[in-house]
Amino acid sequence: MKPTIFHLELSLAEARTAIAERIAPLEQECIPLTEALARVCAAFVFAARPSPSCDQSARDGFALATQPLFADQAVAAFHISGEIAAGCTEQKRLAPGQAFRIMTGAAIPTGTARVVPFEVCQEKDGKVLVPLAELARKQLHIRRQGCEVQTGQLLAAARTRLLPDHLLLLAENGCEEIVVHRQPRVAVICTGTELTQAGEPLLPGCKISGNGALLAALLQTQHCTCICCLTVEDNAERITALIEQIIDRDQPDLLISTGGMGPGTFDLTEQVFARLGGVSVYNRLRVRPGRSTLFGLLDKVPFFGLPGPPPAVRLLFHELVAPAIVRLHGEEHSGGMLKKAILDGPALLSQADCTVLKGAVARVDEEGRLRVRLADRLEPLNAILHLNGEEGELVSVRLIGPLA
Amino acid sequence: MKPTIFHLELSLAEARTAIAERIAPLEQECIPLTEALARVCAAFVFAARPSPSCDQSARDGFALATQPLFADQAVAAFHISGEIAAGCTEQKRLAPGQAFRIMTGAAIPTGTARVVPFEVCQEKDGKVLVPLAELARKQLHIRRQGCEVQTGQLLAAARTRLLPDHLLLLAENGCEEIVVHRQPRVAVICTGTELTQAGEPLLPGCKISGNGALLAALLQTQHCTCICCLTVEDNAERITALIEQIIDRDQPDLLISTGGMGPGTFDLTEQVFARLGGVSVYNRLRVRPGRSTLFGLLDKVPFFGLPGPPPAVRLLFHELVAPAIVRLHGEEHSGGMLKKAILDGPALLSQADCTVLKGAVARVDEEGRLRVRLADRLEPLNAILHLNGEEGELVSVRLIGPLA
Structure with a gap:
């Protein structure tokens, strides 16, 4: 019996909140x-x-005692009594009138007033001569313990x-x-009788599945382990058996399917999800592309039913799946807040009751303003444009990669 | 004999160019x-x-023949002669007056005029009734082969x-x-007698080496293999032997050292580099931090002699080492061009003859402008501020991570 399916429609923002509420960080x-x-x-x-673990010299120079050996009107003299290299583990001590040659990072000897860099000192007959002005400087060239x-x-x-x-x-x-x-372990199922695996002959009416490669790569960028990436035809029994097997055997932290999300006879994902006892959080979004997309829990495993077309998979992954993964990872701030940018190119049509997502390329211009344009068809995206029916000069974008 | 070392001083931009000129992409x-x-x-x-590999239906609907079975003033009727699911490998043919139920992605049968979505059709007695207006639409709902x-x-x-x-x-x-x-294989050597390995007791005057962890992580973000990360005291013979051993045994594509780059007695990197026959490209930069830093070729292996302090290592990695790695990877565009941003906070001192680099945090404000502020001492950076002695309202930044 085909289970009855009710419509649970959310906006994109509501969907993000609803997903976040149902996903807890993985164990430690x-x-x-x-x-x-x-x-x-x-x-x-x-x-x-x-x-630093102790007071250290901030320069190569001389550590000087509080009292010089002698001083005239221009310079003070100190007796050079030794040298302290960085890594010297003996705690040295300066007696009045003494100086140690000391290297950057070396522990300051007890009794040091200040360090004076080599370049302002003069050495003569085993003594170092330091201009009096140097002894009056505020800068001691000492990095204090714990600074x-x-x-x-x-x-x-x-x-x-x-x-x-x-x-x-x-x-x-x-x-x-x-x-x-712990890092999320994610299983991917691509549904579609038309899908051919790479390496198999491509029969008429079929296509080589690209969603698996796309999702595996996207999961890698999100620091997940993609535990399996399987293709299955549009057959409710087979899809059901495959999902049951993956949940039992692989215990994924997240399941993603592509395809089978329309209203058609062969769109089986929702049916299978309901048959397996899945609890839907939404099965419609006020988002284009992505009107027919599902999120729910399947025996506590978060499940995304994404549409089949890869451009939609790509956009919805960034908008919905990536924040879910961030939650599984345990990260507090998902980042990726919407930003305002200037739209380059003609104004775009948007719909009042729905968010339209468009693949885009963002950059910073010479005046430090974020600008965005629609991506060409085969061009990699670094941003997603959100059209919400209320555009002025500025549009909303989500940045998903480094700026051009 | 201590080799004579000449000063080869460059600006930051000159250094980046000089590095790029000396590094070729790794083999394929x-x-x-x-x-x-x-x-x-x-x-x-x-x-x-x-x-697509063939003309496909863009919707779940009916593929209609060019001629209807019959038509009145409102609707045209077609005989429903079958169904084509996505993945059907048989090339079907529509005779005049016929329609096939067809699913999104399925191959269009020969003789199809257009696809009309289910929702605008009516089924009755084995026929599909299509409003005439639908047959006049420009949108055929067919995705052409190769589109x-x-x-x-x-x-x-x-x-x-x-x-x-x-x-x-x-x-x-x-x-x-x-x-x-091929991916770059990079060796890291941290020099400094004061450096203690994690897990060893921390003696007075010593510090736990952090540059190794920093560089290993930065190399990972740049998709390199960090083949070794070794610590060695300030001893010219030992550093020489270690570098020789790494080059002979590990054949790195790039060598990075930290520490030993000042003018002090224990600053041995340049000396060792010259002794090993290294050819310097620069050994001074008009950059703070980073005045004393070295780049050259050691038996064809690119070699960076970075300073010891981790804040300088971090900044110079992003400014100099990362673009070198991009070249080794074979990438054409290093990205990371300087961008303009509004400086938040008081104006910063800069020097006319030198680029001052500061760790910074960049964000996009509510008006779509890039803004940057100095990072707090323990805060992760996502930008590097470049102060060049000619600041107006806008400053130059290099983005090194996602925007806040």
Whole structure:
């Protein structure tokens, strides 16, 4: 029996909210810091030690005692009593009248008043002569213990994606492991009797499936593991069996299907979803392309039923699937807020009751303004234009790649 | 004998040009398309077949013959003679007066005048009744063979980085393998007697090395393989031996060192570089930070001698090393051109004879203008501010990450 399907229609913004409400961050795991790039912190990490770990010289120069050996009206003289290289682990001590040659990053000896760079000093007969003016400067050329990071300071907040800058801070603070959220494992099913696998002969009326390659690549850019990417014909029993098998065997954190989302006889995704006990959150959107698209939970597994045409798959992935993945990753800020940009080219038709999405290319002009134009048909996108029926000079765009 | 070192001073722009001139794309290799994301095409790839592969229905509806069975003043009637699902490999034929039910993506039967969507048709007694107005519409709901991609059309240009959008096009066209440039293999050496490895006890006067973690992560974001990341004390013999060993054993495509670039006694990088027969392209830049930094060729291997402080390493990586990596990858456009942005916050001091680089955070404001502010000390950067001594309201920035 074909299950009855009710229409649950949402706007794009409502859909994004509804998805976010139903997806929780994946469980935590502890991994080596060396593998943590682009993973999402599951806990607040605070500094275990100060940085620098002790008072250090900020220059190659002389560490001078508070009192010179002698001084005239122009210069003060100090006896050069030794040298401290960076990495010297012995805590040295300056007696009055003494100076040590000291290198950038080396620990300041006890009794140091200031460091004076080599280039303003003069060496003579085992002494260093320093102009008096240098001894009056405010700049001591000493980096104080903890001036960069103090013990207990926040190094990485929970629910933050770890960037190279975070890894630097964490590594310098002695962090070797970090607790992050697990990476999402995503399964992809491309439905369509017309789909031919790459390498198989292309029969008349058929097409080579590109959605699998597209989604696998998009998932990779979102730091997911694509656990499988299967093609299946428009046959409700086969699609049902395939989904059951994937859920049982692979336990995906997210399932994405393409195709089979129209009102036609062979559009089976909703039917299969309902038959499997799936609970729809929406099955219609006030969005073009994407009017017929489904999101729901299938035995707790989030499920996106995307349309078949790859241009729609691409746009809806960025608008709906990517923020869901961000939530699974545990990231707090999904980023990708809509921005305002100047539209280059003629005004575009939009619909009052619906968001029209268009693939676009954004750039910053010579005056520092964000500008956007429609992408050519085969051109890679870096932005998605949102037409909402209320356009002035500025349009709304979502940036999805580096600016041209 | 300590080799004599001459000063070769360049501006930042000159340095970028000089580096690009000395680096050639790595050799080519053929890889599966499924592994090609973010790799750089080594040849122009042209379409081997059209897409769609035949004339297709653009809607679920009826394919109508040129002549109806009969017509009155309001509707034309056609005999429903069958159904064509997407993926049907038999080339059907419409006789005059006939219609086929047809699904989106299915091959158009011979003799079809147009497709009319189900929702504007009425079925009655094995016939479909179509309003005459529908038969006069310009829109035929037929996607012609090759309307998306024609045989011979360019799908991916040589020296282009492959994005998900390219992989979609290539997969749909039946491409299973692609010729790309090899990925760069990069070796990192962090010099400094004060450097302690993570996990070792931190002695007074020492610091835990963070440059290795920073550079490994930055290299990962640039799609390089970091083949080794070693720490060595300030000892010319040891540094020399280590570099020789890495070049002989690992054959890196690029070598990066940190530290040892000042004028001090323990600043050995230039000395070692010269001793190993390295040919300098520059060893000074009119850039702060980064005055003392080296680029040259060591037995044909490009070598960057970066300073020790991680904030300088980070900025100079983005400004100098990343474009070199882009060249090794074979990419034509390095992207990352300087953009203009409005500076938020007080005007910044800059120097007339030198570019001052500052870590920054860029965003797009509500009017679509790019704005930039200095980053807080522990904040991840998404932009680098360039101060060139000639600032008006707009400053120059290089974007290095997604906009806030």
